Amino acid sequence: MKRGSWLGVTAVFLVLVSAGPASACGGLVNPNGTVSLVRTTTMVGYVDGVEHYVTSFEFAGGGAEFGSIVPLPGVPSKVERAGDWTLQRLVEEVQPPVALEDGAEAAATAGSAGAQVLLETRIDALDITILKGGGDEVGRWARENGFSLTPDAPEVLDFYAQRSPVFMAARFDPAAAAADGQNVGDGTPVHLTIPTPNPWVPLRILGLGLGREASVEADVFLLTEGIPEMLPAPAQPSDRDGLLLERSEEAPRALLSDLRSDKGMQWIPASDMWFTYLRIDTTAGALDHDLAIDATGRSDPSPVAAGLATPVRLPDLDDDASFTPWLVAFLVGVGALALSKYAWDRA
Amino acid sequence: MKNKACAVLALLAFSCAPASGSVRTVVLDVEHSSFGRERMTFSEGETVRFLVRNGDPIDHELIIGDDEAQRLHEEGTETHHGDKPGEVTVPAGATAETTYTFAEPGTLMFGCHLPGHYRYGMKGIITIEA
Numbered sequence: 001m002k003r004g005s006w007l008g009v010t011a012v013f014l015v016l017v018s019a020g021p022a023s024a025c026g027g028l029v030n031p032n033g034t035v036s037l038v039r040t041t042t043m044v045g046y047v048d049g050v051e052h053y054v055t056s057f058e059f060a061g062g063g064a065e066f067g068s069i070v071p072l073p074g075v076p077s078k079v080e081r082a083g084d085w086t087l088q089r090l091v092e093e094v095q096p097p098v099a100l101e102d103g104a105e106a107a108a109t110a111g112s113a114g115a116q117v118l119l120e121t122r123i124d125a126l127d128i129t130i131l132k133g134g135g136d137e138v139g140r141w142a143r144e145n146g147f148s149l150t151p152d153a154p155e156v157l158d159f160y161a162q163r164s165p166v167f168m169a170a171r172f173d174p175a176a177a178a179a180d181g182q183n184v185g186d187g188t189p190v191h192l193t194i195p196t197p198n199p200w201v202p203l204r205i206l207g208l209g210l211g212r213e214a215s216v217e218a219d220v221f222l223l224t225e226g227i228p229e230m231l232p233a234p235a236q237p238s239d240r241d242g243l244l245l246e247r248s249e250e251a252p253r254a255l256l257s258d259l260r261s262d263k264g265m266q267w268i269p270a271s272d273m274w275f276t277y278l279r280i281d282t283t284a285g286a287l288d289h290d291l292a293i294d295a296t297g298r299s300d301p302s303p304v305a306a307g308l309a310t311p312v313r314l315p316d317l318d319d320d321a322s323f324t325p326w327l328v329a330f331l332v333g334v335g336a337l338a339l340s341k342y343a344w345d346r347a
Numbered sequence: 348m349k350n351k352a353c354a355v356l357a358l359l360a361f362s363c364a365p366a367s368g369s370v371r372t373v374v375l376d377v378e379h380s381s382f383g384r385e386r387m388t389f390s391e392g393e394t395v396r397f398l399v400r401n402g403d404p405i406d407h408e409l410i411i412g413d414d415e416a417q418r419l420h421e422e423g424t425e426t427h428h429g430d431k432p433g434e435v436t437v438p439a440g441a442t443a444e445t446t447y448t449f450a451e452p453g454t455l456m457f458g459c460h461l462p463g464h465y466r467y468g469m470k471g472i473i474t475i476e477a
Contacts, residue, residue: 136440139404143439151467154403155379211466 046199052267053192054082057126057170067147067171071160071205074196076130081123082191083262090221093255094277115141124188125177129169135161142169150209163304163311191264200305201291207284214284222276223251229294231301234278247277372396377407380464385471394448401437408436411447411457420460452477
């Protein structure tokens with residue numbers, strides 16, 4: 001979808017996925033390491049065609065490297081350290097501490113295996129690599145760079161790559177963390193700016209490596225200018241498991257104000273936002289989809305973005321130069337036939 | 348679409364081509380940590396050459412044996428197979444082969460015992476008919 005089709009639409013959404021200790025927003029791909037990513041929390045904000053992806057990695061200690069792979073809906077234009085407390089403030093919004101109840105208001109290079117390395121950077125003790133490639137290519141790159149993929153990884157990487165062949169690989173360097181004075185449990189927040197017309201929230205990746213019967217629990221927070229249309233449509237909390245709609249209300253102004261005051265978060269509108277809280281309580285086997293959110297105002301979330309339908313591959317007019325002459329020739333031919341028939345009829 | 352293609356490949360893989368002598372070749376195309384087949388049937392005394400083509404970006408292996416053999420491999424620590432008939436390691440994106448003679452009628456298993464692979468479902472049953 002071209003950027004122009006979004007004109008007149010200023011939909012904004014903000015997503016936070018807060019996974020419990022047994023799950024993570026990025027797929028953990030090195031379970032044999034001595035360092036454990038005990039929780040990965042991710043926020044996705046979408047403002048006028050640009051997605052802001054904020055995630056935080058926490059570790060439990062040890063001496064080995066540990067990695068995580070996160071699928072992305074597009075190629076980031078910027079990767080930087082995020083603010084220090086944005087994710088915590090959003091979690092607090094729905095899980096307020098009891099003790100605070102009274103006062104709470106106050107450069108591209110080709111990889112050897114085919115995956116394209118679009119960007120490499122270090123944020124604190126995290127080595128971040130943005131990759132572009134098919135599932136096999138990204139998997140080979142991960143393997144050649146010390147990541148140990150779980151048996152479900154090939155299928156999951158293909159699942160994402162057929163919709164968006166962009167991934168973020170993050171690897172914690174515990175030696176660097178120690179040198180930087182980081183302690184066990186400290187998080188490193190990362191903020192990615194991703195221009196994309198097709199935002200979605202990766203959910204299936206939460207179950208990577210867990211086994212089909214393993215429990216997946218996570219929180220998803222949306223902040224939009226209107227009531228969002230979602231696919232799959234969430235169920236009511238009384239259903240007890242699945243994707244459950246816990247809250248849907250006008251966003252508290254205090255929340256927006258707090259978020260906007262953190263580092264790099266001024267892109268969030270100051271008012272008139274809708275707040276939605278979704279709770280995921282299911283098994284890894286049942287979580288075989290993502291979450292599509294319609295930000296166009298057409299109330300038409302994409303089955304492809306939700307991972308419920310396979311994208312149809314059509315020639316890309318921007319990239320496939322060989323297609324253009326054939327299209328022109330076809331149109332000229334059709335035009336010539338029409339003119340001939342018109343001339344014949346008039347004669 | 349890819350799943351359909353894999354299914355076709357799996358069907359083609361078991362159209363066993365006659366080889367020289369009494370040995371026939373069975374091609375196993377591994378995709379998404381699956382052999383593409385949960386059951387195979389052979390005849391007593393038949394010798395089969397298994398050609399395993401690994402289309403995944405991760406390593407796999409093919410281990411043929413009874414339940415006890417599968418249990419030992421599941422609990423074992425061997426990182427490479429290739430010396431014994433019916434056991435072969437297949438690196439990511441590579442092709443490897445092993446030959447096995449089904450001496451007696453009965454039932455055997457085949458599977459991959461790299462960490463988590465067998466439990467993930469990378470296994471199947473071999474029936475040997477008299």
